[in-house]
Amino acid sequence: MDHVLEADGLGKRYGRRWALRDCTLRLPAGRVAALVGPNGAGKSTLLHLAVGLLRPDAGTVRVFGAAPYENTAALADIGFVAQDTPLYRDFSADELVKLGGKVNRRWDGALARERLARLGIPPRKPVGKLSGGQRAQVALALALAKQPRLLLLDEPVASLDPLARREFLQTLMGGVAESGTTVLLSSHILADLERSCDFLVVLQAGQARLTGQVDDIVAEHRQLVGPRHSGEPIDGVATVVCARHTDRQSTLLVRTDGPIGDPSWTVQELSLEDLILAYLADTDAKADHQAWGVPA
Numbered sequence: 605m606d607h608v609l610e611a612d613g614l615g616k617r618y619g620r621r622w623a624l625r626d627c628t629l630r631l632p633a634g635r636v637a638a639l640v641g642p643n644g645a646g647k648s649t650l651l652h653l654a655v656g657l658l659r660p661d662a663g664t665v666r667v668f669g670a671a672p673y674e675n676t677a678a679l680a681d682i683g684f685v686a687q688d689t690p691l692y693r694d695f696s697a698d699e700l701v702k703l704g705g706k707v708n709r710r711w712d713g714a715l716a717r718e719r720l721a722r723l724g725i726p727p728r729k730p731v732g733k734l735s736g737g738q739r740a741q742v743a744l745a746l747a748l749a750k751q752p753r754l755l756l757l758d759e760p761v762a763s764l765d766p767l768a769r770r771e772f773l774q775t776l777m778g779g780v781a782e783s784g785t786t787v788l789l790s791s792h793i794l795a796d797l798e799r800s801c802d803f804l805v806v807l808q809a810g811q812a813r814l815t816g817q818v819d820d821i822v823a824e825h826r827q828l829v830g831p832r833h834s835g836e837p838i839d840g841v842a843t844v845v846c847a848r849h850t851d852r853q854s855t856l857l858v859r860t861d862g863p864i865g866d867p868s869w870t871v872q873e874l875s876l877e878d879l880i881l882a883y884l885a886d887t888d889a890k891a892d893h894q895a896w897g898v899p900a
């Protein structure tokens with residue numbers, strides 16, 4: 605399979621603290637991938653490594669087969685919108701579109717202008733005087749105008765209103781379907797992701813905890829409710845992701861590797877959102893302990 609982004613044992617530390625550690629993942633071409641994880645999980649760090657703004661302290665990251673930090677030529681194919689959508693604040697949207705045309709090999713300025721006009725963004729007002737959501741829209745329009753083969757977006761919809769969020773995600777999916785662009789977008793708004801993303805990376809304590817196609821991940825996971833479970837293997841269960849117990853009953857979120865044969869378990873399907881929350885809830889405490897080098 606063709607992989608756009610490959611991380612192997614990737615690590616990055618700030619001072620003595622590892623923000624990303626032994627992170628291994630593969631992002632196949634042509635996907636819209638969600639990067640999720642709690643605050644401080646290392647999502648921005650991973651995106652900055654992928655775009656060559658940071659250099660790994662351990663392991664490797666390769667984008668289109670090359671290490672981005674050492675290979676600035678690869679940047680022509682990567683679009684990146686950072687979390688705080690940094691833009692030259694004294695420039696207007698119109699001026700930024702013109703500037704983009706001068707510094708990029710491929711540039712669809714008409715697409716950016718048309719998009720910004722449709723969204724009612726004032727073309728001649730300095731972007732520093734636009735609202736946070738409008739500034740995010742300008743940054744996204746510029747990133748799309750670059751027509752990148754890989755688009756990295758750090759919480760692109762956080763400052764958008766619900767309508768703008770839906771419109772943006774639809775545009776993204778439409779654009780990707782047409783151009784084959786691979787997208788990796790970090791977000792905390794889990795409800796949006798099931799509709800718009802077909803690939804998932806769950807980052808936890810600096811490691812990729814769950815990676816794969818959304819359909820496969822949803823199909824593989826189940827919630828089991830049954831009599832109190834004391835840890836013995838269950839036929840059809842590969843991994844117990846998390847477990848809750850009362851005196852008499854257990855509720856398990858499991859990754860299956862076959863049908864659950866034992867009729868004492870009630871088997872329920874899970875939404876992607878519930879599944880992600882279960883992974884995150886399970887490892888919240890471990891995350892902090894590991895980051896500080898304390899055993900969980």
Ligand SMILES: Nc1ncnc2c1ncn2[C@@H]1O[C@H](COP(=O)(O)OP(=O)(O)OP(=O)(O)O)[C@@H](O)[C@H]1O
Pocket residue numbers: 618619622623641642643644645646647648649650
């Ligand atoms: N410039 C920095 N200097 C020191 N520590 C940093 C720096 N940037 C990030 N960190 C730390 O690295 C860890 C990972 O941060 P990162 O911003 O990558 O997480 P994140 O998953 O993007 O979080 P959020 O969802 O809050 O944006 C955190 O513990 C953070 O405090």
